[in-house]
Amino acid sequence: MGLCQGVTASMGATDGHIMDKNAMDKEAMDKNATDKDATGKDAGADKRETGTLGKLMLLLDIVTHADGPMRFTDILAVAGQPRGTLHRQLGHLAEEGLLEVLADGRYAPGLRLLDLASRSWARNEFRLIAEPHLNALQQLTGETVHLGVLCGASVIYLDKVEGSQPVRMYSQIGNASPVYCTGVGKAALSALPDDRLDAVIASVSFQRFTENTLTAETLRREITDIRRACNAFDREEHEVGIRCVAAPVYSEDLSFVGGVSVTGPAYRLTFERLEEWALPVRKAAESIMSGMRIGLGPRR
Amino acid sequence: MGLCQGVTASMGATDGHIMDKNAMDKEAMDKNATDKDATGKDAGADKRETGTLGKLMLLLDIVTHADGPMRFTDILAVAGQPRGTLHRQLGHLAEEGLLEVLADGRYAPGLRLLDLASRSWARNEFRLIAEPHLNALQQLTGETVHLGVLCGASVIYLDKVEGSQPVRMYSQIGNASPVYCTGVGKAALSALPDDRLDAVIASVSFQRFTENTLTAETLRREITDIRRACNAFDREEHEVGIRCVAAPVYSEDLSFVGGVSVTGPAYRLTFERLEEWALPVRKAAESIMSGMRIGLGPRR
DNA sequence: CCGATAGTTCCATTATTCAGAACTCAATTT
DNA sequence: AAATTGAGTTCTGAATAATGGAACTATCGG
Known part of the structure; x- marks a missing residue:
């Protein structure tokens, strides 16, 4: 009902401080574990089914919450997704401008987000x-x-x-x-x-x-x-x-x-x-x- | 290669001025028409296949580019999606906090975008x-x-x-x-x-x-x-x-x-x-x- | 009370995504 | 120089999620 039920993935890392790499990894791993439980039997109290979008947003969260651009492998480690799948997903996010692919292949948050957010805020x-x-x-x-x-x-x-x-x-x-x-x-x-x-x-x-x-x-x-x-x-x-x-x-x-x-x-x-x-x-x-x-x- | 290939949907309306309702509708209609053409035979010069995400981003763009919260029907008119489909899609976007459902059922850009963008910008x-x-x-x-x-x-x-x-x-x-x-x-x-x-x-x-x-x-x-x-x-x-x-x-x-x-x-x-x-x-x-x-x- | 208009739910069909492996390419090591 | 590792990409049948049409339920104005 209220706004922002999308508590899903952005939790935990929202302390306003920059996390160190390890904390980041651990945190994302946990999220993933939770996810797998849910797949098996929908364990959580509140069910949130956002299908494909949910998975993509999780990736977006991983990248935006990291303290710097991430390599494919880094994301692979914390996302708990098979290589091929992850590759396509990141490709899509990048294609849409939600992620940016740096010259060396690392991923950073994309600029499209700025445009979206500035409108969201302004209005x-x-x-x-x-x-x-x-x-x-x-x-x-x-x-x-x-x-x-x-x-x-x-x-x-x-x-x-x-x-x-x-x-x-x-x-x-x-x-x-x-x-x-x-x-x-x-x-x-x-x-x-x-x-x-x-x-x-x-x-x-x-x-x-x-x-x-x-x-x-x-x-x-x-x-x-x-x-x-x-x-x-x-x-x-x-x-x-x-x-x-x-x-x-x-x-x-x-x-x-x-x-x-x-x-x-x-x-x-x-x-x-x-x-x-x-x-x-x-x-x-x-x-x-x-x-x-x-x-x-x-x-x- | 470069950044921000996601030119896809945010075009056209990016003139930095607030559009009036009519302009908005017309503009989005055009987009829709273009889309249908593409469905038939992938007419465009550059192919961008972002699957589900692309469709969702289009919706997000429609809502963020509008000059105010939109009702389900308003979106329906410009999105060119069947009712049921659109309903689910908006539901997902809202669930993730990318859209916000107002008390009267209208849709507005969500606050999750702010968090994502602020990180994107800061880093x-x-x-x-x-x-x-x-x-x-x-x-x-x-x-x-x-x-x-x-x-x-x-x-x-x-x-x-x-x-x-x-x-x-x-x-x-x-x-x-x-x-x-x-x-x-x-x-x-x-x-x-x-x-x-x-x-x-x-x-x-x-x-x-x-x-x-x-x-x-x-x-x-x-x-x-x-x-x-x-x-x-x-x-x-x-x-x-x-x-x-x-x-x-x-x-x-x-x-x-x-x-x-x-x-x-x-x-x-x-x-x-x-x-x-x-x-x-x-x-x-x-x-x-x-x-x-x-x-x-x-x-x- | 009726007829609109607005929004929601259902379900068989279809298209997308998945997961795993095989493959390429470059940098290291032996 | 050949072999090995690590990083990233591409391919495939099988599984899953999205689709679109229709039927269903409010809610409103007269």
Whole structure:
């Protein structure tokens, strides 16, 4: 129902950090193993049958998540597909511009993706609605403002408004980060009904980024607080020295579940400051939500 | 061989402007007609067989190129697929997160694309190599600097460095623009051998954007000049009031063919100015190319 | 309540993909 | 120089998934 059920393959590697080669291999191997189980008897709880496309997307994920161009053999090792098959599949992906074949035969993500994504982003209704409110919030706080949306067990950043520095575009936008250690992620989770919340938590593999990173249990507990306060905080849980205040943003039918946040360095975002900005962030979230009701309502 | 042979479907609509609904329908209809011809006897000069993937990508293109979410029926009308088939295909795309199903059942481009593209962009070798040179050029001129790459018959902007204003990210990056009326596009063309150049020109449908927009013939002639001068200019050929100077950037084996440009308003970019900056732009292009030889060479 | 219009499900037929092996080509080793 | 390894490509019957047509189920406007 919601958006982005395609949790399928992009999980696990979505921690926003560059993985090393080994981690990559292991991860992809696991995925493959899971796949084979499913073939035998459709083991998983939720069945997702995307046929050919699913397999191709898995390959695309392998290549885009790697930390550099991959040789045929490298992909072969992690894709668990017979040589001939893989060869044709990669050929098709390359033909469509989703993969790029380098001069030395290695594979890299293709540029076609850029075109597709830029359109996807430019026309995104939620983003368009939120934009002015994000700007206002940035003006008020002077710090970086983010808009993120829950996508499976990750948060994808839809927009970012940063003071005035020549922003490295794409720097954050489009990046997938783990739910459990970002303000936006936790805010988003707080909007989910318990069953979906549990499903997400169950599907996440918790990784410890800093001393304060939450675990499944502490996250579960914190969600209760967030629901009450309508504010989530990131107290250096993802990166030392970075804090943020967030508030949930979601559509009535939960087809959109995300959040807004104000992020900054710990020395500026003292705990008092965080508290001080909790209200404006919440207000901004509410404005966006009412904008969504107006903007999206009439058409139905 | 080169990159981005996936010219397939994204053509025609890549003019960088938002089409109105009618234009969209007509355009897609044509595509469909062409497709049917091909089915009968594989009419096209170049055969591209991407099987199932090709069909799905066509759908993805239809949806991403539309100017808003599309209903099932809208897609049905332009996709020329039987109802049942289309239903399943859209289902698969949605399942994978490539399309998003709105609450009212309409289809919009999915967020998965953002994640894929952001990785594709972040790791793009050419972009990384060019980055410092683009910055330098921006510093020198104070105007907006672009890096674009030829992809089929379009130019895709890979990077953009703009003075200091809070850049609307994605604003241009990832966008596909026509080759024949952008400085980068013409510069890129000038680097192609005649046969490939002719192929590209043949595949473009020329559209008149301003009084100065080139036609197939004038373009062909101008390419000769560009080759000699190693500089391309856009004299308000795409948009009135916008001019630019560009220079070609390409790898030795032509796996990368693109260009750098400095763009700005006509009142600042007088013809004298353009001439003045021609050299620095060319220098920047050369620096990038030598960077590519060093950066890309060793690994082969 | 009826007739449209919009979307979904089913299933025999058909076309694509699969998987494994055989093959080419180049770089190393003996 | 011949043999060996590693990397990539091409071929094939067998298996599987996609196709397209029709029948089915909403949902809406009058």
